[in-house]
Amino acid sequence: MIQLSRAxxxxxxTVDEGAVAAVRDAYxxxxxxxxxxPPVGHIAFPATNGDCHIKYGHIAGDPIFAVKIxxxxxxxxxxxxxxxxxxxxxISAETGEVRAILNDEGYLTDLRTGIGGAVATLALxxxxxxxxxxxxxxxxxxxxxxxxxxxxGRPLSFRIWGRSPEKTAAIVAELARDGLNAAPxxxxxxxxxxxxxxxxxxxxxxxxxxSDWVRPGxxxxxMGADGPGKQELDTALVARADVxxxxxxxxxxxxxxxxxxxxxxxxxxxxxxxxxxxxxGTTAGRRAAEDxxxxxxxxxxxxxxxxxxxxxxxxxxxxxxxx
Amino acid sequence: MIQLSRAxxxxxxTVDEGAVAAVRDAYxxxxxxxxxxPPVGHIAFPATNGDCHIKYGHIAGDPIFAVKIxxxxxxxxxxxxxxxxxxxxxISAETGEVRAILNDEGYLTDLRTGIGGAVATLALxxxxxxxxxxxxxxxxxxxxxxxxxxxxGRPLSFRIWGRSPEKTAAIVAELARDGLNAAPxxxxxxxxxxxxxxxxxxxxxxxxxxSDWVRPGxxxxxMGADGPGKQELDTALVARADVxxxxxxxxxxxxxxxxxxxxxxxxxxxxxxxxxxxxxGTTAGRRAAEDxxxxxxxxxxxxxxxxxxxxxxxxxxxxxxxx
Numbered sequence: 342m343i344q345l346s347r348a349x350x351x352x353x354x355t356v357d358e359g360a361v362a363a364v365r366d367a368y369x370x371x372x373x374x375x376x377x378x379p380p381v382g383h384i385a386f387p388a389t390n391g392d393c394h395i396k397y398g399h400i401a402g403d404p405i406f407a408v409k410i411x412x413x414x415x416x417x418x419x420x421x422x423x424x425x426x427x428x429x430x431x432i433s434a435e436t437g438e439v440r441a442i443l444n445d446e447g448y449l450t451d452l453r454t455g456i457g458g459a460v461a462t463l464a465l466x467x468x469x470x471x472x473x474x475x476x477x478x479x480x481x482x483x484x485x486x487x488x489x490x491x492x493x494g495r496p497l498s499f500r501i502w503g504r505s506p507e508k509t510a511a512i513v514a515e516l517a518r519d520g521l522n523a524a525p526x527x528x529x530x531x532x533x534x535x536x537x538x539x540x541x542x543x544x545x546x547x548x549x550x551x552s553d554w555v556r557p558g559x560x561x562x563x564m565g566a567d568g569p570g571k572q573e574l575d576t577a578l579v580a581r582a583d584v585x586x587x588x589x590x591x592x593x594x595x596x597x598x599x600x601x602x603x604x605x606x607x608x609x610x611x612x613x614x615x616x617x618x619x620x621x622g623t624t625a626g627r628r629a630a631e632d633x634x635x636x637x638x639x640x641x642x643x644x645x646x647x648x649x650x651x652x653x654x655x656x657x658x659x660x661x662x663x664x
Numbered sequence: 665m666i667q668l669s670r671a672x673x674x675x676x677x678t679v680d681e682g683a684v685a686a687v688r689d690a691y692x693x694x695x696x697x698x699x700x701x702p703p704v705g706h707i708a709f710p711a712t713n714g715d716c717h718i719k720y721g722h723i724a725g726d727p728i729f730a731v732k733i734x735x736x737x738x739x740x741x742x743x744x745x746x747x748x749x750x751x752x753x754x755i756s757a758e759t760g761e762v763r764a765i766l767n768d769e770g771y772l773t774d775l776r777t778g779i780g781g782a783v784a785t786l787a788l789x790x791x792x793x794x795x796x797x798x799x800x801x802x803x804x805x806x807x808x809x810x811x812x813x814x815x816x817g818r819p820l821s822f823r824i825w826g827r828s829p830e831k832t833a834a835i836v837a838e839l840a841r842d843g844l845n846a847a848p849x850x851x852x853x854x855x856x857x858x859x860x861x862x863x864x865x866x867x868x869x870x871x872x873x874x875s876d877w878v879r880p881g882x883x884x885x886x887m888g889a890d891g892p893g894k895q896e897l898d899t900a901l902v903a904r905a906d907v908x909x910x911x912x913x914x915x916x917x918x919x920x921x922x923x924x925x926x927x928x929x930x931x932x933x934x935x936x937x938x939x940x941x942x943x944x945g946t947t948a949g950r951r952a953a954e955d956x957x958x959x960x961x962x963x964x965x966x967x968x969x970x971x972x973x974x975x976x977x978x979x980x981x982x983x984x985x986x987x
Contacts, residue, residue: 398707425760430751436714437740437749
């Protein structure tokens with residue numbers, strides 16, 4: 342059995358070609374019948390302001406399946422601990438033996454979410470889109486920016502908007518140190534009006550981006566709404582979009598960004614397509630330069646499987662972490 | 665974080681006083697409102713004849729919660745591997761940090777199932793019951809016999825019935841080596857007619873024990889039916905019983921031994937009580953010497969939590985397995 346710490350996993354996988362290919366394939370697997378993704382398990386700890394999600398599944402043909410246990414305890418920062426923790430088990434799909442314990446502390450989730458957002462954004466934005474607005478100043482604001490810059494293949498300019506000027510300045514400085522062309526956005530409305538690409542990364546429970554702030558041709562990737570009650574986009578904007586893309590329709594319409602417009606009757610259950618089908622080329626994504634496209638990514642276990650498999654393959658090849 | 669192998673865990677916990685108290689409390693926790701037990705997760709691997717169950721939950725007040733991943737791959741024995749594997753993670757219910765990885769390979773499940781069966785049997789059988797029939801020759805036949813012998817506080821005689829005379833002889837020899845009074849039962853009907861206590865431990869999918877073979881005053885503990893399609897007892901026997909006891913009513917009536925009689929309309933959803941209430945003394949179990957009592961145990965995550973907590977407490981106290 343292989344055991345790896347976060348630091349070891351960070352050495353093995355990053356925004357690299359193999360990881361990107363694995364994440365792309367993980368989206369396709371949801372739509373082509375290979376992905377077996379049971380409902381996400383959940384348990385809440387109201388007394389300690391925490392909860393835990395268990396994502397698991399298998400991609401047909403993969404030698405392993407993965408079980409990811411991700412906990413959020415929101416009083417942790419006051420104790421000097423990160424609010425999110427995570428561990429992934431890679432288990433043989435042939436014998437049930439535990440092949441690897443990846444004590445990644447949430448790194449692989451952050452990484453695959455960053456790569457996934459960038460893959461969706463680049464699949465749906467105009468080829469000449471270069472003004473990127475990142476809404477939010479947290480971990481995913483960083484991962485989304487870095488993955489997008491790494492994968493775009495062309496220079497992008499990043500504007501970062503957050504409620505806190507201090508946090509905004511901190512991420513701008515970090516991204517600039519990484520060589521990104523990054524600057525703070527003072528006003529969200531003006532920044533939306535100027536953007537070709539908007540990536541929302543907040544835990545907001547009310548719409549931040551309004552429909553009349555978004556110009557034709559814009560692509561929006563909404564990363565924040567991953568559970569009931571969360572919302573970053575105006576339902577009118579969701580309804581107005583020419584193309585709505587989900588990582589997994591049932592999740593997007595059930596508890597993701599598209600759920601609010603669906604509940605309000607503004608869109609129907611067939612009014613969105615799945616990212617895997619766009620990436621596989623079986624369904625068209627953006628059709629015209631003036632299309633408004635929205636990708637709503639809620640996170641699916643196939644991505645965790647893909648990351649676990651990638652880490653395991655590389656650890657095996659390099660004899661890392663054998664116990 | 666503590667990590668323990670099966671061998672280390674076997675040294676730390678067995679059919680002992682603390683483990684029995686923990687298992688009893690785990691049953692009570694299901695009925696007194698402390699147990700938070702979400703639905704069991706499940707994923708199947710038809711191509712490799714395997715499946716995996718994820719049991720998880722929390723007992724209010726416990727410092728940890730547990731996630732158990734148990735896989736069964738039924739072609740493993742041909743590869744020289746056990747068909748069942750298992751691993752339990754103990755996670756802080758205060759911070760979400762992984763406190764322990766118990767690579768018990770299913771030992772704790774076998775142990776808590778054995779202890780649980782013995783606890784149920786002794787709570788419901790007559791005080792003078794001493795003729796025990798064990799139906800089945802597998803791992804639980806062994807655990808049930810040993811736990812019952814250890815906890816009864818009086819001499820018991822064991823008859824073992826199985827389809828295979830070789831397997832029956834093997835378990836009888838093993839139990840005799842352990843000092844149990846054990847002998848093979850040649851005929852299931854005759855053995856049932858002579859038994860005070862019947863413990864069924866098979867993966868049977870059709871009834872083995874018939875109602876007219878069971879005399880008044882008998883107690884039956886049915887361990888085998890832990891999923892859809894499994895059945896060890898005649899539905900007429902279940903209907904005839906004076907007292908029906910479940911570890912968890914929803915599981916017993918949903919996919920356990922009692923489900924068949926319930927589906928057939930022979931018993932209603934209120935025609936069984938929960939073991940925890942009997943153990944806590946809030947509900948009567950056996951009321952008369954001639955009562956037929958049946959306990960149907962399907963397995964509940966609170967027991968896994970109880971075992972994980974017990975192991976963790978002892979490992980911490982003895983500085984075992986620190987990494």
